[in-house]
Amino acid sequence: MVTHAPARPALRIAGARRRAGVMWRTFGRHRGAVGGTIVLLLWIGIAVFAPHLAPYDPLSLSGVGRQPPSAPHPMGTDLLGRDILSRVMFGARISLAIGLISVAIGGVSGSAMGVVAGYHGGRIDGVLMRIVDAMLAFPGLLLALMVIAALGPGLTNVMLAVGVSSIPLYARLVRGLCLGIRQIEYVQAAHAIGGSDARIMLRHVTPNILGPVVVLSTLQVGSAILVGSALSYLGMGAQPPTPEWGLMTSEGQAYLAGEWWISTFPGFAILSAVLAINLMGDGLRAALDPRSTYR
Amino acid sequence: MGSYLGQRIAVLVPVVLLVFSAVFAILHVLPGDPVQLMLAGAEAGVTTPERIAQLRKSMGLDLPLHVQYGRFIADALRGDLGESIRFQAPVNDLVATAARQTLELSLAGMVAALAIGIPLGILAGLHENGWVDSLCMLVALLGVSMPLFWLGLLLILFVSIHLQWLPAISGDQLRGIILPAFTLGFVSAGIISRLMRASLIDALRNDYVRTAMAKGLPRSVVATKHALRNALIPVITIAGLQFGGMLSGAVITETVFSRPGLGSLIVKAILWHDYPLIQGAVLLTSVSYVVVNLGIDVLYAWVDPRIRYA
Numbered sequence: 001m002v003t004h005a006p007a008r009p010a011l012r013i014a015g016a017r018r019r020a021g022v023m024w025r026t027f028g029r030h031r032g033a034v035g036g037t038i039v040l041l042l043w044i045g046i047a048v049f050a051p052h053l054a055p056y057d058p059l060s061l062s063g064v065g066r067q068p069p070s071a072p073h074p075m076g077t078d079l080l081g082r083d084i085l086s087r088v089m090f091g092a093r094i095s096l097a098i099g100l101i102s103v104a105i106g107g108v109s110g111s112a113m114g115v116v117a118g119y120h121g122g123r124i125d126g127v128l129m130r131i132v133d134a135m136l137a138f139p140g141l142l143l144a145l146m147v148i149a150a151l152g153p154g155l156t157n158v159m160l161a162v163g164v165s166s167i168p169l170y171a172r173l174v175r176g177l178c179l180g181i182r183q184i185e186y187v188q189a190a191h192a193i194g195g196s197d198a199r200i201m202l203r204h205v206t207p208n209i210l211g212p213v214v215v216l217s218t219l220q221v222g223s224a225i226l227v228g229s230a231l232s233y234l235g236m237g238a239q240p241p242t243p244e245w246g247l248m249t250s251e252g253q254a255y256l257a258g259e260w261w262i263s264t265f266p267g268f269a270i271l272s273a274v275l276a277i278n279l280m281g282d283g284l285r286a287a288l289d290p291r292s293t294y295r
Numbered sequence: 296m297g298s299y300l301g302q303r304i305a306v307l308v309p310v311v312l313l314v315f316s317a318v319f320a321i322l323h324v325l326p327g328d329p330v331q332l333m334l335a336g337a338e339a340g341v342t343t344p345e346r347i348a349q350l351r352k353s354m355g356l357d358l359p360l361h362v363q364y365g366r367f368i369a370d371a372l373r374g375d376l377g378e379s380i381r382f383q384a385p386v387n388d389l390v391a392t393a394a395r396q397t398l399e400l401s402l403a404g405m406v407a408a409l410a411i412g413i414p415l416g417i418l419a420g421l422h423e424n425g426w427v428d429s430l431c432m433l434v435a436l437l438g439v440s441m442p443l444f445w446l447g448l449l450l451i452l453f454v455s456i457h458l459q460w461l462p463a464i465s466g467d468q469l470r471g472i473i474l475p476a477f478t479l480g481f482v483s484a485g486i487i488s489r490l491m492r493a494s495l496i497d498a499l500r501n502d503y504v505r506t507a508m509a510k511g512l513p514r515s516v517v518a519t520k521h522a523l524r525n526a527l528i529p530v531i532t533i534a535g536l537q538f539g540g541m542l543s544g545a546v547i548t549e550t551v552f553s554r555p556g557l558g559s560l561i562v563k564a565i566l567w568h569d570y571p572l573i574q575g576a577v578l579l580t581s582v583s584y585v586v587v588n589l590g591i592d593v594l595y596a597w598v599d600p601r602i603r604y605a
């Protein structure tokens with residue numbers, strides 16, 4: 001036993017390296033996934049460096065209102081004369097924050113529910129799953145709208161609303177995975193040799209559910225951005241003068257016939273960010289799938 | 296079949312009860328005084344203490360919470376959803392009129408989703424891994440990545456304003472529903488086409504397909520007559536589930552195209568703080584969503600006996 005001890009970690013590292021290599025190659029083979037990742041990184045860069053990159057202040061008037069795209073204002077100006085490019089750049093901060101924070105809220109609470117339900121089973125499982133069923137009885141956006149109806153409009157409440165409405169997805173996914181893992185022999189063996197619940201969950205259960213949860217979370221960031229911007233479009237999220245993409249789209253709606261650029265560019269920003277995330281998510285799904293054997 | 300149906304309905308009872316409770320809670324867990332909020336939002340007038348007291352009494356808000364809860368459930372079960380503050384009219388009537396409009400839009404949206412999604416999926420599946428496949432799947436991905444409200448606005452801009460082919464505001468005529476239906480159906484078309492593709496590719500690998508090919512039938516006949524029929528079964532199930540989800544997309548579509556309906560009614564009711572109307576509309580939407588999904592499950596179990604015994 002003692003003589004073998006040094007060999008095991010080394011073997012494990014080699015195995016993990018090989019596995020990581022396979023993942024990278026599978027991911028890299030998806031041209032769409034690579035393209036999506038590049039676009040997403042661009043958006044993240046824009047969000048982080050918005051104050052340095054944006055040509056104007058997103059909130060102050062930088063020209064005449066409703067000016068068409070031109071050299072000083074590549075995306076034109078909005079109703080009041082604010083630079084749309086600058087507002088789209090700052091909007092990336094808000095949309096990415098909505099995506100990440102709401103997924104964190106939904107992912108952590110939903111996964112916790114799923115682990116408890118799937119691992120313990122019995123009555124706890126029954127109660128938790130009925131709650132999940134009730135949440136699923138509200139079609140998508142409606143659940144988020146209910147939370148807004150109770151808490152009032154605003155960006156923070158949008159994050160909460162979108163997060164809460166994604167709880168059932170995580171709870172169901174993680175519960176299903178846990179039910180499967182409980183049956184696996186090495187988990188039963190770990191139980192048999194007296195491993196504590198906490199240790200088994202951490203060492204055996206978590207690594208097995210991590211892949212699917214990461215994939216779902218990636219795709220959820222995209223749909224959270226969509227739902228968040230839809231709520232702002234409906235007037236229930238960000239309030240003026242916040243440079244939020246959905247809100248900006250709705251502000252230009254009345255001027256669509258003459259001044260198409262006011263709504264078009266913010267909407268395109270939403271599409272490009274969500275499409276990039278979905279492309280990356282599809283690639284991740286292929287890469288993290290243990291059955292992918294491309295070498 | 297009977298026991299399967301009974302079992303499914305039994306599971307539904309606690310779910311519907313929870314839905315009722317959640318809808319009740321939106322009004323009663325509110326921070327602050329809901330009555331004051333409602334009057335400020337819904338009547339937009341001066342809120343005298345007399346009016347507040349009157350509304351509080353007429354809505355039964357002066358009673359203990361458990362009594363209110365019992366009343367709410369009893370009334371809802373009897374089909375009485377109360378009275379809208381903004382419209383001063385029974386919620387039942389408002390919701391019923393809106394529901395008809397939304398049902399119309401959802402049906403038209405479903406037709407659009409199938410008309411786009413199925414051919415797209417077949418095309419992709421027949422050209423697996425070719426450039427046609429990539430193109431079709433890019434369109435499908437666009438469907439699930441597209442902000443609905445923006446798609447609606449682009450369609451209005453190009454089809455209604457520039458080309459002047461179709462009206463942007465949907466009146467009563469049939470032409471008015473085409474753009475909203477396309478907008479609503481595009482997301483589901485993305486999901487349907489991806490499943491159609493996968494299902495067709497699976498079906499094409501079956502032995503009976505190989506046999507048909509071996510006896511010399513042309514590829515097009517094998518694909519349509521042998522593979523496609525089997526490949527359509529899972530697609531139809533997903534299409535059914537998507538139909539329930541259309542209620543959610545209707546919220547946006549109705550707002551963009553200024554169509555009356557349940558979705559736009561809920562949005563307005565929330566902005567006006569008209570809580571009886573929110574409760575009624577949300578309750579109807581979610582209960583019909585649950586019933587539609589149950590109907591599809593039962594239909595599927597009837598078609599495929601394996602489901603019943605799983």
